[in-house]
Amino acid sequence: MSSRILAHYLIETAHDPARAAEIMAGEQSAGTFVKVPGETPELLERYGARVDAIKDVESVGVPSLPGSKLPKEHDGLYRRAEVTLSFPFENIGASLTSLFTTVAGNLFELSAFSGLKLLDIQIPPAYAEAYPLPAFGIEGTRRLAGVWVRPIIGTIIKPSVGLSPQQTADLVKTLCEAGINFIKDDELQTDSPHSPLAERVTAVMQVINDYADKTGKKVMYAFNVTGDLDQMRRGHDLVLEHGGTCIMVNMLSVGLVGVLELRRHSQLPIHGHRAGWGMFSRDPSLGIAYTAFQQFFRLAGVDHLHVNGLQNKFCETDESVTASARACLTPMPGIGAVVMPVFSSGQTARQAPDTYSSLNSVDLIYLAGGGIMAHPDGPAAGVRSLQQAWEAALQDTPLNAYAATHAELARALERFRV
Amino acid sequence: MSSRILAHYLIETAHDPARAAEIMAGEQSAGTFVKVPGETPELLERYGARVDAIKDVESVGVPSLPGSKLPKEHDGLYRRAEVTLSFPFENIGASLTSLFTTVAGNLFELSAFSGLKLLDIQIPPAYAEAYPLPAFGIEGTRRLAGVWVRPIIGTIIKPSVGLSPQQTADLVKTLCEAGINFIKDDELQTDSPHSPLAERVTAVMQVINDYADKTGKKVMYAFNVTGDLDQMRRGHDLVLEHGGTCIMVNMLSVGLVGVLELRRHSQLPIHGHRAGWGMFSRDPSLGIAYTAFQQFFRLAGVDHLHVNGLQNKFCETDESVTASARACLTPMPGIGAVVMPVFSSGQTARQAPDTYSSLNSVDLIYLAGGGIMAHPDGPAAGVRSLQQAWEAALQDTPLNAYAATHAELARALERFRV
Numbered sequence: 001m002s003s004r005i006l007a008h009y010l011i012e013t014a015h016d017p018a019r020a021a022e023i024m025a026g027e028q029s030a031g032t033f034v035k036v037p038g039e040t041p042e043l044l045e046r047y048g049a050r051v052d053a054i055k056d057v058e059s060v061g062v063p064s065l066p067g068s069k070l071p072k073e074h075d076g077l078y079r080r081a082e083v084t085l086s087f088p089f090e091n092i093g094a095s096l097t098s099l100f101t102t103v104a105g106n107l108f109e110l111s112a113f114s115g116l117k118l119l120d121i122q123i124p125p126a127y128a129e130a131y132p133l134p135a136f137g138i139e140g141t142r143r144l145a146g147v148w149v150r151p152i153i154g155t156i157i158k159p160s161v162g163l164s165p166q167q168t169a170d171l172v173k174t175l176c177e178a179g180i181n182f183i184k185d186d187e188l189q190t191d192s193p194h195s196p197l198a199e200r201v202t203a204v205m206q207v208i209n210d211y212a213d214k215t216g217k218k219v220m221y222a223f224n225v226t227g228d229l230d231q232m233r234r235g236h237d238l239v240l241e242h243g244g245t246c247i248m249v250n251m252l253s254v255g256l257v258g259v260l261e262l263r264r265h266s267q268l269p270i271h272g273h274r275a276g277w278g279m280f281s282r283d284p285s286l287g288i289a290y291t292a293f294q295q296f297f298r299l300a301g302v303d304h305l306h307v308n309g310l311q312n313k314f315c316e317t318d319e320s321v322t323a324s325a326r327a328c329l330t331p332m333p334g335i336g337a338v339v340m341p342v343f344s345s346g347q348t349a350r351q352a353p354d355t356y357s358s359l360n361s362v363d364l365i366y367l368a369g370g371g372i373m374a375h376p377d378g379p380a381a382g383v384r385s386l387q388q389a390w391e392a393a394l395q396d397t398p399l400n401a402y403a404a405t406h407a408e409l410a411r412a413l414e415r416f417r418v
Numbered sequence: 419m420s421s422r423i424l425a426h427y428l429i430e431t432a433h434d435p436a437r438a439a440e441i442m443a444g445e446q447s448a449g450t451f452v453k454v455p456g457e458t459p460e461l462l463e464r465y466g467a468r469v470d471a472i473k474d475v476e477s478v479g480v481p482s483l484p485g486s487k488l489p490k491e492h493d494g495l496y497r498r499a500e501v502t503l504s505f506p507f508e509n510i511g512a513s514l515t516s517l518f519t520t521v522a523g524n525l526f527e528l529s530a531f532s533g534l535k536l537l538d539i540q541i542p543p544a545y546a547e548a549y550p551l552p553a554f555g556i557e558g559t560r561r562l563a564g565v566w567v568r569p570i571i572g573t574i575i576k577p578s579v580g581l582s583p584q585q586t587a588d589l590v591k592t593l594c595e596a597g598i599n600f601i602k603d604d605e606l607q608t609d610s611p612h613s614p615l616a617e618r619v620t621a622v623m624q625v626i627n628d629y630a631d632k633t634g635k636k637v638m639y640a641f642n643v644t645g646d647l648d649q650m651r652r653g654h655d656l657v658l659e660h661g662g663t664c665i666m667v668n669m670l671s672v673g674l675v676g677v678l679e680l681r682r683h684s685q686l687p688i689h690g691h692r693a694g695w696g697m698f699s700r701d702p703s704l705g706i707a708y709t710a711f712q713q714f715f716r717l718a719g720v721d722h723l724h725v726n727g728l729q730n731k732f733c734e735t736d737e738s739v740t741a742s743a744r745a746c747l748t749p750m751p752g753i754g755a756v757v758m759p760v761f762s763s764g765q766t767a768r769q770a771p772d773t774y775s776s777l778n779s780v781d782l783i784y785l786a787g788g789g790i791m792a793h794p795d796g797p798a799a800g801v802r803s804l805q806q807a808w809e810a811a812l813q814d815t816p817l818n819a820y821a822a823t824h825a826e827l828a829r830a831l832e833r834f835r836v
Contacts, residue, residue: 028606030577047580047612065700067733090611091579097644098608100671101693105605108696109732116696159448161509162465187523188446190516193508194465226515229679250523253515255673261647275519278526278534282483283701314527315485 004086006052006122007103007292012063012115012285014070017054017081020112025049025085028107047091053084063114064285078114094130096256096296099123104288115285118292123299125334131260132301133337136269138363141303141340144245144269145220147181150394151366152220153386154182156344158369161188165195169203176211176219178372178380179387182365185224187250187275197223197235205242222248222271222304229258233265240267251297252276263301271342272302282315290324298328298337304365306342310354313346322358329361340365347371348416349389349399349409356393366390376415377408385412422504424470424540425521425710430481430533430703432488435472435499438530443467443503446525465509471502481532482703496532512548514674514714517541522706533703539710541717543752549678550719551755554687556781559721559758562663562687563638565599568812569784570638571804572600574762576787579606583613587621594629594637596790596798597805600783603642605668605693615641615653623660640666640689640722643680650680658685669715670694681719689760690720700733708742716746716755722783724760728772731764740776747779758783765789766834767807767817767827774811784808794833795826803830 013020029049057080064078092098104118136144145152155175157168175183191197204221212218225235225247232254236247248271251259263270280287294305307324308316325341341364343355348371355366368386375382388409392402403410431438447467475498482496510516522536554562563570573593575586593601609615622639630636643653643665650672654665666689669677681688698705712723725742726734743759759782761773766789773784786804793800806827810820821828 029579043577043580047577065733066702067700067735069733091606093608093610095608095610095645095649097646097668097671097676098606098610101605101608101644101668104697105668105671105693106696106732108694108700109726109734111731111733159461159465161447162461187519188509188516190511190513190519192511192513192516226519227513228515229675231513232675250515250519253518253523254675256676257647257650257672257679258515258675259673261675261679275523276526278524279522279705280697282485282526283704284484286701286704287697308527313529314524315483315487315529316527317485 003089003124005089005092005099005124007085007087007118008120009083009085010057010080010115010117010119011083011113012060012078012080013113014063014068014074014078015112017056017079017083018051021051021054021083021085023110023112024083024107025051027110028085028102028105029087029091047088049085049087051083052086055082057081065114067111068114069111080115082119089124089126094126096127096131096260096299100256100296108286117284117286118288120289121292121295123295123332123335127299128335128337131299132263133299133335134301134303134339135263135266136303137338138340141269145181146217150362150390151364152181153383153390154184154365154367155180155372156184156186156367156369157189158186158373160186161192163195165199165203168195168200169207172204172221173207173211174379176207178383180219180372180383182220182222182367184222184248184271184367187224187273190224190226191231191235197225198238201238201242201244205244209243218245220245222246224248224250226250226253229261232258232262236262236266236268244268246271248273250275251302256296256300259297259302260300269303270301271304272297272306274306278314291327294324294327295332298332298339299335302339304340304342306344309343309345309347310351310358311346318354318358325359325364329359329363342367349385349412350416352386352389353393353399356390362394371416374415375408376411381408381411384408421507421542423507423510423517423542425503425505425536426538427501427503428475428498428533428535428537429501429531430478430496430498431531432481432486432492432496433530435474435497435501436469439469439472439501439503441528441530442501442525443469445528446503446520446523447505447509465506467503467505469501470504473500475499483532485529486532487529498533500537507542507544512544514545514549514678514717518674518714526704535702535704536706536710538707539713541713541750541753545717546753546755549717550681551753552716552719552721552757553681553684554721555756556758559687563599564635568780568808569782570599571801571808572602572783572785573598573790574602574604574785574787575607576604576791578604579610581613583617583621586613586618587625590622590639591625591629592797594625596801598637598790598801600638600640600785602640602666602689602785605642605691608642608644609649609653615643616656619656619660619662623662627661636663638663640664642666642668644668644671647676647679650676651683654680654684654686662686664689666691668693669720674714674718677715677720678718687721688719689722690715690724692724696732709745712742712745713750716750716757717753720757722758722760724762727761727763727765728769728776729764736772736776743777743782747777747781760785767803767830768834770804770807771811771817774808780812789830789834792833793826794829799826799829802826
């Protein structure tokens with residue numbers, strides 16, 4: 001492995017892309033806007049970032065982002081190019097926070113750019129020694145959930161906010177009896193005055209434990225412990241103490257250090273929700289691609305990572321969702337840290353075949369909210385319809401054909417149109 | 419004060435803005451994409467977010483962001499409007515992380531929007547009891563820096579990366595003798611293999627303490643302790659132990675919980691760097707305005723907040739920089755938590771008058787890198803030129819007139835053109 005850290009960008013610039021790439025490299029290693037004493041050639045050679053590759057992509061006539069400055073002579077074009085920078089390991093060390101500042105810091109604000117997106121990074125294996133990595137991953141999650149050779153089928157407690165702990169537990173009972181594998185709190189439902197986490201854990205785990213005692217099946221419930229650090233640790237301890245098997249965290253609200261500290265404390269799989277991700281992703285010319293971003297949280301030790309879903313209710317393309325999910329399932333070179341992608345957002349029985357064919361894997365958590373609860377024949381039929389849709393997908397049988405002999409799937413296909 | 423939490427947005431939508439605002443309110447409180455059992459009118463009344471105000475701004479023919487979905491009948495226009503939502507306090511509690519998920523979560527991804535930016539928030543006073551707030555702020559920083567009635571003038575150690583601890587200390591000696599008030603590590607310079615924080619603190623504080631012993635003036639040095647939590651705490655302890663008076667953190671790399679934990683441990687002012695901020699800010703139709711964002715970190719207890727600078731080397735407008743700086747100096751209603759804005763990025767003597775007139779305050783840290791080190795007569799003349807520029811600004815004397823009798827300022831104006 002190279003001892004340098006690679007970062008791959010899409011840039012858009014009114015300048016010569018090669019010159020613009022040099023500006024990025026300078027700003028993110030030794031540079032300021034004028035030469036200063038001490039910036040010797042030897043220092044630049046040893047600590048300077050390097051432009052390893054540039055590939056022209058296209059030119060456009062209108063800048064994607066405002067505020068960039070033009071060169072003295074400008075032909076009216078804004079050039080898009082893919083740029084690979086490399087940074088000396090010695091600049092950064094095995095530090096996720098320093099790495100983030102380097103590959104995703106001030107460079108978004110540089111005036112030479114009318115677009116700048118971090119597409120991918122390659123993190124050296126030394127990071128695997130410094131960071132905890134996922135403790136459970138796919139294997140550990142399957143073992144706790146008791147689900148093999150097919151996706152883990154789950155749902156989100158809705159309404160998002162407003163149910164009392166007892167109302168939540170009542171809904172969990174219905175879902176357990178419906179045959180669900182996995183349930184999660186909504187990202188908005190944390191430790192709130194109307195549903196204190198301690199009461200919710202107690203009420204919900206009583207139902208789950210009772211159901212497990214009767215059937216031998218323990219449903220995995222991801223309790224949203226998002227909060228201040230002590231609050232998250234206490235939440236984790238409470239879940240563990242009550243026999244729970246998963247905790248959830250809103251990664252962007254808590255931040256990298258908070259997630260890392262939670263992981264260092266945790267004895268349970270960590271379900272990583274990415275609420276707020278649209279800020280980083282919705283502008284195609286700005287921000288960070290999930291292929292890059294998710295690597296930080298895998299090293300920090302999250303076991304499940306949300307990736308949106310195919311034909312989702314949000315704005316993301318299927319291509320982007322698939323790329324994110326594949327990234328989660330692809331070992332980081334020299335590190336590994338494979339995690340379980342979580343498909344969620346407007347998911348019903350309909351998307352199972354496309355999800356399977358695009359991913360070519362069943363190592364995923366497939367969450368449907370309305371897709372289960374709003375099934376015309378109730379939640380149990382909703383769960384069955386999803387199981388049937390995945391059976392069809394795995395057998396390569398079209399959904400409509402499979403629905404001819406599977407009533408719950410048939411009713412789901414009637415109810416949920418794309 | 420209202421017991422509801424207010425959030426103010428700029429939206430762009432192909433739908434009726436009133437309908438789009440209802441979608442935001444639903445998604446961020448009780449909603450899913452279909453009605454589910456349990457979402458009763460009583461529950462919606464008590465826990466639903468509410469649209470408090472809508473103001474039409476303008477219409478455009480091209481969507482700012484891709485991926486949004488059109489209504490069945492679309493007139494080709496995308497309407498921009500300012501929307502105020504309010505959330506029941508009970509949904510969220512006094513939790514910064516839950517607040518962030520609510521006001522800046524999934525809503526950026528909603529398909530009804532081709533633009534969505536969080537402009538401002540109003541946080542209830544209950545948060546001031548739950549969070550530590552800045553321990554030093556303006557008064558405490560001035561006391562430690564020994565600077566009153568004018569801005570604290572400072573600089574950034576450059577080259578950004580590559581100097582050894584001893585080389586850094588040598589540069590600090592030059593800067594102390596030049597009469598500087600404040601020095602900071604670059605955001606890229608953390609605890610790295612070529613400049614371990616422990617060695618840098620030891621070498622730099624020896625110089626600063628020696629200079630203080632001789633002159634009675636202790637220069638404030640913001641050591642960049644950014645890292646994992648234990649690393650940041652150890653860094654803080656080391657700085658404190660060696661008589662240092664400030665620590666610095668890259669807020670976006672560390673995240674809200676990490677900064678909060680650092681604050682809870684710290685006995686020193688915390689200098690908040692916003693490297694990476696461009697991701698949130700450069701698209702005028704997406705992300706978070708700093709007027710909203712900085713409130714989270716003020717509650718978490720940062721004492722200084724970077725706001726870029728007028729006529730900066732980046733892409734931000736002066737209007738935006740001024741709004742950010744004024745926000746830092748404006749007490750949050752019922753909370754306070756005023757912090758010191760830090761002007762930085764391409765700053766020289768030239769911007770002092772405009773900075774003063776736009777802010778109408780001297781409660782700021784004014785950082786010049788090249789503006790000091792690249793002064794033709796050396797760093798001491800660079801510092802003098804900045805002091806003179808601020809003298810001129812405070813007397814309302816044009817820089818050129820003041821330069822007629824102040825040689826260092828005259829030379830700076832020759833050297834640094836806008």
